[in-house]
Amino acid sequence: MTQTPLYKRFSASLDVLLANEVAPDETFAVTHTATRGLTVALSGGVDSMVLLHLCHHYVQIHPHLALHAIYVDHGLSPNSLQWQTFCQAQCDALAVAFTPVSVKVLAQNRQSLEAQARTARYEALDKRADQGHALVLGQHGDDQVETFLLRLKRGSGLKGLGAMHAHSTLPSGRVCLRPLLSSERADIEAFAQTFGIAHIEDESNLSDRFDRNFLRNQVLPLLKSRFSGFIPSVMRTVELLQGQQALLDEITQADLAQCRSELSLSISRLAQFAPLRQQNLVRAWLAELGVQMPSQKQLDQILSQALNARADAQMTVSLSGGQVRRFRDQLHWVIEQPPRQAQCDVGLKKVALDDNTTLSVIEGQGVRHPTADEQVSVRFNCLNEKVKPPGRSGRNTLKHWLKDYDVPTWERSRVPLIYYNDELVQVVGFFVNEAYASSQGLSWKLEDARNTKNR
Known part of the structure; x- marks a missing residue:
């Protein structure tokens, strides 16, 4: 044998x-x-x-x-x-x-x-x-x-x-x-x-x-x-195609290295490439993120909206499992997530939210401790709330400050907000209310159990 x-x-x-x-x-x-x-x-x-x-x-x-x-x-x-x-x-x-x-x-x-x-x-x-x-x-x-x-x-x-x-x-x-x-x-x-x-x-x-x-x-x-030898002929063709794909993958990875920034894709750098290379770049970027490949129509929509729309346009192209969205000069892949609950009491203990994240308390620089008659709660999506971060001039809406901190539009409603009674004291992961700031206080940290990413 x-x-x-x-x-x-x-x-x-x-x-x-x-x-x-x-x-x-x-x-x-x-x-x-x-x-x-x-x-x-x-x-x-x-x-x-x-x-x-x-x-x-x-x-x-x-x-x-x-x-x-x-x-x-x-x-x-x-x-x-x-x-x-x-x-x-x-x-x-x-x-x-x-x-x-x-x-x-x-x-x-x-x-x-x-x-x-x-x-x-x-x-x-x-x-x-x-x-x-x-x-x-x-x-x-x-x-x-x-x-x-x-x-x-x-x-x-x-x-x-x-x-x-x-x-x-x-x-x-x-x-x-x-x-x-x-x-x-x-x-x-x-x-x-x-x-x-x-x-x-x-x-x-x-x-x-x-x-x-x-x-x-x-x-x-x-x-x-x-056709004599039909099977071996097609087998050779497939091998040649695999070789061409391997070469194309090398070129695409080199292009991607110029455009990728962590998990996002630079639109201005993407625009420097020819249309076919732009398509390969977007496919490669989505493939690295584990996203099901878009159809040609969806790919055309992504590139058209990314490259031709106004810089401040709200771009959304829905694919299986999420959306391709734009914030400033970056394309982002946004996974579909359920909305967070509007409000819940947290006190000073570790609290699990409803999306595999937890809020925990750290002693040290942050906000002053709550008084006995102040109820501690977490809220979301209060974007019209006015607040003043330390060192900034004047009070402004939370929407204004989150934009200033480069928080993408779709993430703003998911940022945990810590309240003492009805006063916003901390925007978790970003800043505290200057009126409540304390070097000998406490702060809240957001932990993601899926990737251990902390804020």
């Missing part, structure tokens, strides 16, 4: 991936240095069964690597338990650790059953794979071509047409390896037949109501019969 062309390609690919000789980014590099084993995503189909046998031989040659197989039951087929039993028996015969996992695929709007099942499968595999294991997946060259055609049909750009990478990471940081991407389905099926590798047939693969099955069963056979 180890002398076959398929195993040699598989082994060479896995050697490179595990040795981290082609790491696409720092995350990949850091994660791979600690790889202690391989976890195979096992469905029982011919691809995953051949993958299991290839990995089994690989770890015999590399005994420092452990091997584990996970079967995910999506609950979509009446035969799923039978397939689980089959996978268990095959793993037992090879003395490979086996874990079955059941997941529920819930119907969601605007997401296909295929996409839902895939999401549930990856989450389950990531959760149950051993610590330090790379997740090994059985996608091959024909799968790559199918993915390319599906994304071509959707009108994807360069990144989407790059399809699947031989190495990638899940949101958790778990490494995913696809060492069969350079092999065709026909080679895998021939390998299984030569070595008598048993496998199951998923009846859903015969249904052309799924787009991928339609391509696999109807379209690709025609293309392969008409």
Whole structure:
């Protein structure tokens, strides 16, 4: 088996991936240095069964690597338990650790059953794979071509047409390896037949109501019969596209370094670039923040409002999970948050607010201690309240002072305001009322439990 062309390609690919000789980014590099084993995503189909046998031989040659197989039951087929039993028996015969996992695929709007099942499968595999294991997946060259055609049909750009990478990471940081991407389905099926590798047939693969099955069963056979070497040709195209995307990513990161300021994006610097580079910059900025990519229409709205509107215009472009907003020369990503409660008593104790933040009291410079008949409370959104910060001339509205302190418009209503009875004494994180200032008093601090950011 180890002398076959398929195993040699598989082994060479896995050697490179595990040795981290082609790491696409720092995350990949850091994660791979600690790889202690391989976890195979096992469905029982011919691809995953051949993958299991290839990995089994690989770890015999590399005994420092452990091997584990996970079967995910999506609950979509009446035969799923039978397939689980089959996978268990095959793993037992090879003395490979086996874990079955059941997941529920819930119907969601605007997401296909295929996409839902895939999401549930990856989450389950990531959760149950051993610590330090790379997740090994059985996608091959024909799968790559199918993915390319599906994304071509959707009108994807360069990144989407790059399809699947031989190495990638899940949101958790778990490494995913696809060492069969350079092999065709026909080679895998021939390998299984030569070595008598048993496998199951998923009846859903015969249904052309799924787009991928339609391509696999109807379209690709025609293309392969008409055009000799069609699959390898498209595979080469995908590799070229991935290389072009990697080059574009380098250029975009260099551009982004000129425009980014912590979590925001400089509009004046963005305006210095050509339109296509502006689009790449905004996409890269949002991607770093974990935002779902905007449509082309939404991207055009962001750039139009950012670059063409008045400097003091109130810009808002809604995306999934939040909004792109403008304050002065910066674009900000604002996550959707519920409004804070209007008022609550806090006294002199630590108080949890309703958005994962807490208010705590610190002794020292701040405001004087409250008297016995002064009730201490926290309020929000009292922007017309007049107050005078220390060292400033004259009283003015809180709205005026927050603008002066460069607080973005959408954050002003969320700034905690400490009151003694009906007198504003501290604007938490910014200043105290000069009339209540004391070097031997106390102050309130806002703590965010999500990122431990303090004010």
